[in-house]
Amino acid sequence: MEIIVGRKxxxxxxxxxxxVSREHCKLTSNSDGTYTLENLSVxxxxxxGKSIVRTQVTVNTEIRLGSSFIVRVRDLLPSPVSVPSGHSSQAATLSxxxxxxxxxxxxxxxxxxxxSADKIAIQKEAGINNFYRMLPMTLMSLVGLTAAVLPGLGNFAPVVGTAGIVLLIYSLAKSYKGSKENPEKMEALxxxxxxDYVCPKCGNFLGFVPxxxxxxxxxxSFCKCKWT
Known part of the structure; x- marks a missing residue:
């Protein structure tokens, strides 16, 4: 039986x-009921009280991990604590x-x-901000084109111009806010x-892989732990 001891x-x-490191040390059971303790952490x-690289311990040995965590070997072992007596019990523990x-x-x-859902939501929000950025110019161009075709609309030019400026200011403010917040949201995500997306055994990040x-x-890929 082999047990990795640590925060993970x-x-x-x-x-x-x-x-105490995520994988701080390793306990390996021996045939005589003792355990081999191997340090894995800087x-x-x-x-x-002495720093070890590898040593033999019993279930009653008191060890210290890092600067302050003190524990007996028996408290680290799967319950119920017992000295391995055969291959069948070890296999059951590993299983x-x-x-x-x-x-x-x-x-x-x-x-x-x-x-994935949160990332799509942020991307959609960015798309909406781009829409707001383009909206004022699109509307002003449309109004200008309409005024050229229908000269009578020229009398409404001041009203249309004022509305366009207000819309432009609103759109720029909204797109600026989005351009600042969206990267921060994506980074935090x-x-x-x-x-969160780490191997349940070694704690290594598994990448942006589905x-x-x-x-x-x-x-x-890191510790060869079998997931399925």
Whole structure:
């Protein structure tokens, strides 16, 4: 059995300490009931106050991750805590972990669908702003053309001109506001998407790739976690 421990790890207890990396260390079960503890983070993994690269521990060993998170090995292991006694129990634990990854992966479909819908909404808003930008000139041109064909409309030129100026100011203000807000909305949308659309195991961003494409691929490009 192998467990990645960290803020995005597979351990039983939740870790929110920011000095603990997403994948901070790794626990691998040994045939004699002990575990091999391997550090994966620049913030360090400590046993008996000493920074380790790799060492052997028991379920009762107290370890420190990062600057302040202290925990015993047994509290990181899947419940119920027990020393692995055979291949069947290890397989059952791995199967449970894999099912958890698969369930979390399926939730990414809603994340991608929401991102796509929000992106389309922003693009539509940008299209409307472009329409407002072109509207005054189009109307003024239309009025000018109509006045040339129907000279009698010339008497209404002051009214039409005033209305055109008001419409022009309104349209420019609206298009300016949209041109400023839309890029900010898109940037915020992309940032949130890069936080949410990640591999359920390693936490790496999966790219701006449709969910269906990832599902067909079935494994993570980074950690090779199986999703389906």
């Amino acid at each position: 790890g597979q351990q039983s207890v939740a870790i929110t300490d920011l000095s 913030n360090g993994t400590f046993v008996d 449970s972990i894999e099912k958890e990854y698969q369930e979390k992966f399926r939730k990414l479909k809603a994340v991608y669908d929401r991102y 992309n940032k949130q998407f890069m936080i 969910y269906e494409t990832l599902a067909n691929k079935s494994v993570c």
